[in-house]
Amino acid sequence: MNPAMPRLRHRRGWVSAAEADGWLAQLQQEVPWKQEHITVYGRRHAMPRLTCWMADPGCGYRYSGLENSIEPWTPLTASIRRRVAAAAARDFNSLLLNLYRDGRDAMGWHADDEAELDPEAPIASLSLGATRTLRFRPRQRDTAPSVAVELANGDLLLMDPPTQQHWQHGLPRRLKVDTPRLNLTFRVVRPPA
Template sequence: MAEFQASGVDSGVVEQRLQRPGLHLRHWPAWLATQRADALARQLRAEVPWKQEAITLYGRRHLLPRLTCWMADPGCGYRYSGLENVLEPWSPAAAQLRQALQELSGWRFNSLLLNRYRDGRDAMGWHADDEPELNPAAPIASLSFGASRDFRLRPRPSPRASGPPPEGYGAATCAPFNVPLHNGDLLLMEAPTQLWWQHAVPRRLRLQQERLNLTFRVVG
C-alpha cells in the first residue's frame, strides 16, 4: 500500500458507511486521486483484451450492452447469464490495484470482472453477485473510472437466502436508493448484501463519456 499511496491513493479520503437491513456498503469517494485514476484508466483501456460477449436468452442471442473481460488466477472460472468467461491473466494495472485492495480489505481477491461502458447507452441490469462459484462471505470491491454513473440498489424481489430475513428487511421498509459513483471511487459490498439486495447501472442516454468499472471477487 505504501507504494500505492505514494502514487495516487489519497490518504485523506473519508470512508462512508451505508447500512440497510441485509446491506453493508463501505464507500470511499475519490479513493484514487484524479490524476492517478485517469492514468490507470488509460492503462486499462490499452492493456485489457476487451470483448463484447453475447448471451442467449429464450433461444435468442443478445450482445451485452458493454465490453467485458474476466481476469483471474488459474482455476477461478466463473459463469453468469449462461456465459462461461474466458479467463485472462492479470494485467499490470489490475494486479497493482488488486494488491492495494487486498491490503485494505484483508481479503485475497483471486478474480476480477472488468466492465467498460462505452457511453450512457451501455448499462448493467438488475442482478446480485451471488453465483455459486463466489465465496458468499467475501466482499466485492468495486472501483470506478471515468464518467460518473448511478449505482442503484433495491431489495431482491425473491431473496435466495435460506435463513430468516434480517430484522426490518422488506420491500415496504427498504426503499431502493442510489449511490452515484465517480472517477476513482471505491465501493466495498460486504456480506450479506448479495443475498438480500440487487444492484444495477441504468442507461443514461444523454451521456457520451466512457466509464470503466472493476469488481474484484473471491472465487471458492
C-alpha cells in the first residue's frame, strides 16, 4: 500500500434515501443505546454520542478503554450485516453503532487497531441520516495531507487494510447540523485464542 493515501472504497448512495431513512428511524427506536463515559486526567466525561456493541457470542471488544457489553443482533442489523458482507465480499462478526444526536456529537482522532480486531479485515462503515465529514490524518504527522470524506445518508465506506496501521480518523463537530446521524461500523473480531 502507498501509505500516502488511506485505502478507501466509497459507495455513495449504497442504499436509497428511502431505505436509509427507514433504517435510521427503526434503529433509533430499537437499539439499546448506551451513554458511555470516559475518564481523562481524572475527570469523568460523557462521550459525545450514544453507542451500542452488537456481536456474535464471544466477540467482546474493548474500545476507548471500555469493555463493551455485547447485545444480540436484531433482525434488521442481521439483515444489514448480510448485505454489507456481500458488498465487502467478507463476513463480519461484530458491529459498533454510534448515534450522533446532532452536530455537537462527534468522535475524536483514533485508529481501529485494537488487538482484538483482525488487521487483515476491512472495516465497513454505513452512514444514515445527516451528512458529516470523516477526516483521515497520517499517524506519522505531516507525512501526507489529511483527507476528508463527506458521508451522506445511505453511503457505505470500506476501509481496507492496512489503513488503520497508518491513518487515524475522526468525526469533527459540525454545529450547523441539527439532525441525527447514525453510523454502523462492521468489524471482524478475532475469537480469543
